[in-house]
Amino acid sequence: MEHRVRLGANEDGELQAVVHEVDNVTAVTDDYVEFGSVPSKALYASPHISTSQRVRRGHINLSSFMRSPIDGPGTWALGSAMDELAHTLSMDPLTLRLVNYAESHPADGTPWSSKKLREAYEEGARFGWWDRPKGGTRDGHWLIGCGMADCTQGQFRFTSHARVRLRAYCTATVEAGYTDIGAGSTTIFPQIAAQTLGIDISSVKGISGDTDLPYAGPAYGSGTTIAMGTAVHLAANDVLRQLADVLAWPADEVRGDSGALTWHDRRRSYADILRAAERDEVVGNGEMVLPGGASAASSDPSAGRSSPHSVKGARTAAAWSCRARAEVSRRWRAVPSGRRGTAALPRRGCVLRPVRGRSFGLRRRGRGAGCG
Numbered sequence: 001m002e003h004r005v006r007l008g009a010n011e012d013g014e015l016q017a018v019v020h021e022v023d024n025v026t027a028v029t030d031d032y033v034e035f036g037s038v039p040s041k042a043l044y045a046s047p048h049i050s051t052s053q054r055v056r057r058g059h060i061n062l063s064s065f066m067r068s069p070i071d072g073p074g075t076w077a078l079g080s081a082m083d084e085l086a087h088t089l090s091m092d093p094l095t096l097r098l099v100n101y102a103e104s105h106p107a108d109g110t111p112w113s114s115k116k117l118r119e120a121y122e123e124g125a126r127f128g129w130w131d132r133p134k135g136g137t138r139d140g141h142w143l144i145g146c147g148m149a150d151c152t153q154g155q156f157r158f159t160s161h162a163r164v165r166l167r168a169y170c171t172a173t174v175e176a177g178y179t180d181i182g183a184g185s186t187t188i189f190p191q192i193a194a195q196t197l198g199i200d201i202s203s204v205k206g207i208s209g210d211t212d213l214p215y216a217g218p219a220y221g222s223g224t225t226i227a228m229g230t231a232v233h234l235a236a237n238d239v240l241r242q243l244a245d246v247l248a249w250p251a252d253e254v255r256g257d258s259g260a261l262t263w264h265d266r267r268r269s270y271a272d273i274l275r276a277a278e279r280d281e282v283v284g285n286g287e288m289v290l291p292g293g294a295s296a297a298s299s300d301p302s303a304g305r306s307s308p309h310s311v312k313g314a315r316t317a318a319a320w321s322c323r324a325r326a327e328v329s330r331r332w333r334a335v336p337s338g339r340r341g342t343a344a345l346p347r348r349g350c351v352l353r354p355v356r357g358r359s360f361g362l363r364r365r366g367r368g369a370g371c372g
Helices: 071-088 093-099 117-125 185-197 224-247 270-277 344-352 354-363
Strands: 002-009 015-027 049-058 137-139 142-153 160-167 171-175 204-207 255-257 260-263 266-269 281-288 309-320 326-334
Touching: 002 071, 015 071, 071 093, 071 142, 093 117, 093 142, 117 142, 160 185, 160 224, 171 185, 185 204, 185 224, 224 255, 224 260, 224 270, 224 281, 260 270, 266 270
Parallel strands: 015 049, 171 204
Antiparallel strands: 002 015, 137 142, 142 309, 160 171, 160 281, 255 260, 260 266, 309 326
16 A cells, blocks of 8 residues: 655644545455545544545455554554654644644534544643653663654444343343454443343353354454444343333333332332243343444444544654664553443553554654654
């Protein structure tokens, strides 16, 4: 993939034009296109934005998705150009980004569903960014410098279905055809069901990996939890609705709590309700449905919101002055995680994903990214 980025700005650093052209080389026998110019539509505010994508065929092996497709290489190219612009204007690279902060989506003006990039800038700069010495410092043979980067990451959603069974004495199963490739799906979805039903997580079992089970979306695109999690939540709420119907309670006002259905100051255990209904279990179904019956989507324009979320990191880096070696001693990253099942789940992504970003940052050839 080859990027050509051109930026136009006034003397105050305000972007007047962003041009991002990408050449994508794919195989002769099949197609794989990575739309690396997409991030330039969203990251910085500018009255004029032009992006293009060209595809050329070559006698090469067909490539495929890598971690952070589209956004990874796209924001790397755009960020490198911003660093070059900051150097040309003799402006701090963080100041340049703050000047061009996008309060809404630059392409169409729709508001963000969630954006904490400004707060991430401020928190990252707290580690001595504004006081860093120009040109870096030395510690023996080590050259110490600082750098920063920001990026976007699109959020994908997939149509998904789930089934939740609640049995007497507060045991439940979550049934869906999802696969767990190490992301923790087998833990996440029972957690969601347990939280909605108001029962202990140890009482909920996940059953998956069978095509006879309700259809689940794919395990990629950072969309499994948001899609399947929604379906599981709706299926568990369907269970609560059926229990409320048995008691003639309003379904939209009840909630599950410690193995019982509650409505204001009234409370009935699940075991009592099932016994009264002469049933052994209640089966609820949930479906994550996308607009227009689509199987996948990266945003919902009809909702008037943009879905990409933004992250930013400030790094302290050290380079051995006479060897090709670099180390990162400190890194800060802020992510708007939304509703979390547990504190441990988003932490794993925050630890693992910056490894790729660090690699991109150390490979930048532009100037002005920091003081080193």
